[in-house]
Amino acid sequence: MRNYLALLGKELNTLFVSPIAYTVLAVFYAVSGYFFYIILSFFVQQSSMRQMGPSPFPMDVPGLVMASYLGVLSTILLFLLPMVTMGIFAEERKRGTIELLLTSPITRLQLILGKFSAAMIFLMVMLVPAALKILLLFLYSDPAPSPSPYLVALLGVLLLGGALMAIGLFVSSLTENQIVAAAATFGIFIILWVLDASAESSTTIWNETLRYLAVLNHYEDFTKGIIDTQHLVFYLSFVCLGLFLTSLSLDSEKWRS
Amino acid sequence: MIQVENLTKRYGRYTAINNVSFEVARGEILGFLGPNGAGKTTTMRVLAGFFPASQGRARVAGYDVFEEPLEVKRRVGYLPENPPLYTEMTVDSYLSFVARIKGVPASDLGERLEYSKERCGLPNEGTRLIKHLSKGYRQRVGLAQALIHDPEVLILDEPTIGLDPNQISEVRELIRSLGGDHTIILSTHILPEVSMTCGRVIIINEGKIVAVDTPENLTRQLSGGQRIKLEVAGRVDQLSTLLGGVNGVQTVGSLEEADGRIRVWVESAAGTEIRHLLARTLVESGFELYQIHAEGRTLEEVFKELTTKEEAAA
Numbered sequence: 001m002r003n004y005l006a007l008l009g010k011e012l013n014t015l016f017v018s019p020i021a022y023t024v025l026a027v028f029y030a031v032s033g034y035f036f037y038i039i040l041s042f043f044v045q046q047s048s049m050r051q052m053g054p055s056p057f058p059m060d061v062p063g064l065v066m067a068s069y070l071g072v073l074s075t076i077l078l079f080l081l082p083m084v085t086m087g088i089f090a091e092e093r094k095r096g097t098i099e100l101l102l103t104s105p106i107t108r109l110q111l112i113l114g115k116f117s118a119a120m121i122f123l124m125v126m127l128v129p130a131a132l133k134i135l136l137l138f139l140y141s142d143p144a145p146s147p148s149p150y151l152v153a154l155l156g157v158l159l160l161g162g163a164l165m166a167i168g169l170f171v172s173s174l175t176e177n178q179i180v181a182a183a184a185t186f187g188i189f190i191i192l193w194v195l196d197a198s199a200e201s202s203t204t205i206w207n208e209t210l211r212y213l214a215v216l217n218h219y220e221d222f223t224k225g226i227i228d229t230q231h232l233v234f235y236l237s238f239v240c241l242g243l244f245l246t247s248l249s250l251d252s253e254k255w256r257s
Numbered sequence: 258m259i260q261v262e263n264l265t266k267r268y269g270r271y272t273a274i275n276n277v278s279f280e281v282a283r284g285e286i287l288g289f290l291g292p293n294g295a296g297k298t299t300t301m302r303v304l305a306g307f308f309p310a311s312q313g314r315a316r317v318a319g320y321d322v323f324e325e326p327l328e329v330k331r332r333v334g335y336l337p338e339n340p341p342l343y344t345e346m347t348v349d350s351y352l353s354f355v356a357r358i359k360g361v362p363a364s365d366l367g368e369r370l371e372y373s374k375e376r377c378g379l380p381n382e383g384t385r386l387i388k389h390l391s392k393g394y395r396q397r398v399g400l401a402q403a404l405i406h407d408p409e410v411l412i413l414d415e416p417t418i419g420l421d422p423n424q425i426s427e428v429r430e431l432i433r434s435l436g437g438d439h440t441i442i443l444s445t446h447i448l449p450e451v452s453m454t455c456g457r458v459i460i461i462n463e464g465k466i467v468a469v470d471t472p473e474n475l476t477r478q479l480s481g482g483q484r485i486k487l488e489v490a491g492r493v494d495q496l497s498t499l500l501g502g503v504n505g506v507q508t509v510g511s512l513e514e515a516d517g518r519i520r521v522w523v524e525s526a527a528g529t530e531i532r533h534l535l536a537r538t539l540v541e542s543g544f545e546l547y548q549i550h551a552e553g554r555t556l557e558e559v560f561k562e563l564t565t566k567e568e569a570a571a
């Protein structure tokens with residue numbers, strides 16, 4: 001536990017002093033803020049048009065805004081998360097500090113979890129403004145919606161981000177060049193993203209598998225506030241797979257170096 | 258304290274160390290000498306638990322490096338060839354991080370920090386960012402990092418590289434004073450460093466141990482120069498005087514005649530190469546030269562290279 005905390009602390013320190021982190025935060029805050037404004041004004045307009053219309057059937061504005069906003073967020077994350085994870089192991093290799101870590105009495109699990117948790121905390125920091133915006137929306141809407149969809153949706157973003165970052169961590173452990181890591185991670189994200197589209201045509205087992213692997217397919221329910229164990233399991237296994245592969249790749253110091 | 262048995266490490270097909278065995282007793286300071294690419298760093302990395310060997314066994318501080326790596330790592334302080342520094346940290350925060358992952362209890366942390374900084378000549382650098390330190394100071398931080406958890410065994414890969422002459426002698430003094438309580442393996446390219454600090458020396462070349470001895474014995478060999486074996490044909494009577502007259506020749510051994518050829522040993526002064534002079538003199542004087550061969554050549558050449566480096570560094 002002590003080792004884990006020491007590693008986590010150091011990792012957070014490294015993350016939060018790097019100019020890359022600030023750039024990612026700034027870009028994310030700006031872009032996501034802009035989209036929130038667009039989406040909100042769109043649905044508010046829709047809703048008031050609806051009320052003036054013949055059947056004043058009320059719209060769930062907060063729910064709709066949340067679902068489409070989180071959809072947009074996932075796309076932005078797809079672009080930005082490779083930059084968060086690219087350096088996590090690659091930089092340790094490049095600076096030779098991997099030699100310190102691997103010759104210290106810490107387990108590989110402590111090392112990987114320390115790094116992964118730091119990345120998750122960074123993701124949470126990224127998401128704070130977005131979460132606050134949606135929260136305000138929920139607080140000020142009348143009638144007040146129940147908070148559980150809100151929490152489920154946030155969990156969904158964290159799970160999606162976690163799964164993506166676990167892959168990023170693995171890729172970063174394969175190289176000592178962060179740019180290579182970022183490019184490869186981004187490539188994998190894109191593939192996982194479009195798997196769905198390539199499987200559109202029919203319903204063979206192969207296509208079903210592809211559709212299952214498409215990370216975003218499991219995300220939509222969360223954004224609507226629906227929690228489904230199948231999706232939960234999907235993301236958690238993705239995280240475990242990523243971390244497990246990372247551990248194998250660190251082990252490969254045995255045959256490579 | 259350290260037992261290495263038949264250790265072999267391959268990188269792909271390339272064998273970096275080949276069937277190396279040696280032992281280091283508790284409190285001993287062992288020097289690792291060898292030309293670039295000899296396999297010093299590779300051996301040290303295996304002992305520090307950075308990667309396993311391809312074959313062989315190694316025990317450090319009573320534990321098998323491959324079976325109980327955590328126990329070994331707890332007891333080993335390792336300074337890699339390039340000091341493993343997080344340059345965006347301050348010296349203090351870096352050293353406390355290392356102390357924590359090395360398992361120093363929180364109650365001892367402050368004391369260990371002060372001790373290591375003091376011993377490595379960093380008493381006032383605690384709050385400075387590592388990236389603002391000069392190369393020599395970074396090397397000191399690397400050393401402090403290796404000492405921080407008061408390890409039984411120290412593995413130091415070229416500990417004095419990049420230091421100024423004053424600091425070099427301080428670090429040598431430090432290493433000497435750590436011996437006794439600590440078992441130390443250090444590698445270097447600087448021959449006098451070995452004679453000043455180490456009780457025993459292993460010379461490694463192309464992945465194999467070529468000599469294990471005390472520095473005194475090795476330096477004696479060095480200052481004795483080269484022993485050169487010659488095989489010639491010609492008039493015996495003039496040969497001794499002729500060879501003795503060659504520049505750099507110290508002693509000429511007794512002549513042996515067989516099958517119409519003469520075999521003779523010649524010793525040269527330290528650090529001089531005289532084979533070409535011998536060859537020219539002999540041929541010009543009408544001798545036929547069949548063989549000219551310097552004994553222990555690799556060893557001598559290694560040392561020659563090492564001594565040249567010290568001169569360049571001084």
Ligand SMILES: Nc1ncnc2c1ncn2[C@@H]1O[C@H](COP(=O)(O)OP(=O)(O)OP(=O)(O)O)[C@@H](O)[C@H]1O
Pocket residue numbers: 256257268271272273291292293294295296297298299300338
């Ligand atoms: N990661 C690696 N992959 C392939 N070969 C390597 C690797 N690391 C070292 N080698 C090779 O192994 C041999 C031994 O290298 P090592 O670093 O142990 O030498 P060294 O004795 O420390 O040399 P130096 O005095 O230059 O530090 C060298 O020929 C080197 O090229």
Ligand SMILES: [Mg+2]
Pocket residue numbers: 297298299338414
């Ligand atoms: Mg080396």
